[in-house]
Amino acid sequence: MQPSYLGSKMQKIKEILVVEGKDDTKRIAQAVNADTFETNGSALSSSDIEKLKILQVKRGLIVFTDPDFNGERIRKMISAAIPGVKHAFIKRKEGVPTVAGGSLGVEHASPAVIKESLASVYTQSDGNFPSELALTDLRSAGLTNGANSRYRRERLGEILGIGYGNGKQMLKRLNLFQITKEQFQSGIDQLNQEENNE
Numbered sequence: 001m002q003p004s005y006l007g008s009k010m011q012k013i014k015e016i017l018v019v020e021g022k023d024d025t026k027r028i029a030q031a032v033n034a035d036t037f038e039t040n041g042s043a044l045s046s047s048d049i050e051k052l053k054i055l056q057v058k059r060g061l062i063v064f065t066d067p068d069f070n071g072e073r074i075r076k077m078i079s080a081a082i083p084g085v086k087h088a089f090i091k092r093k094e095g096v097p098t099v100a101g102g103s104l105g106v107e108h109a110s111p112a113v114i115k116e117s118l119a120s121v122y123t124q125s126d127g128n129f130p131s132e133l134a135l136t137d138l139r140s141a142g143l144t145n146g147a148n149s150r151y152r153r154e155r156l157g158e159i160l161g162i163g164y165g166n167g168k169q170m171l172k173r174l175n176l177f178q179i180t181k182e183q184f185q186s187g188i189d190q191l192n193q194e195e196n197n198e
Helices: 022-029 046-058 069-081 111-119 135-140 149-160 167-176 181-197
Strands: 016-019 036-038 061-063
Touching (some): 022 036, 022 111, 036 046, 046 061, 046 069, 135 167, 149 181
Parallel strands (some): 016 061
């Protein structure tokens, strides 16, 4: 899937990007031409949710929040309330502030990282698709109950472009984003190769 807006010319993105603040909007404007809806923090009101529902129907939504607790909280709230939203993710290391005391976020990602993240947009499943992966798949891949399971989940989330979650959240996310067993295994193979090369 290679969206048309990733060519050399900055083209308009149809969907509304849901971001946390004005600094995210400014940074995104350096990478792509897109309209944003700023949540202004991690507390979405019922009025905000209703507005987002309307925008989802009219233009579609891409949730593009920070790779931290508050960003994940917003992502979960929107996902629970609005079926079929799309998700874009940056890796934690791509959102690290350059000044001390700054917070992790989209506003620190480079334009190239933002474009790449939007090239890997996932559409959330409405739950009517069969789940391909089970908790046993995560256990056998060393993603739960191991000394470095947290790192492995975080890195797999980066490889697959679906973000981080604990064991149960990772399983839910893998199935929500319809990651196939083949895609999962390919990600695990890459992760194992990286660990073997260290």
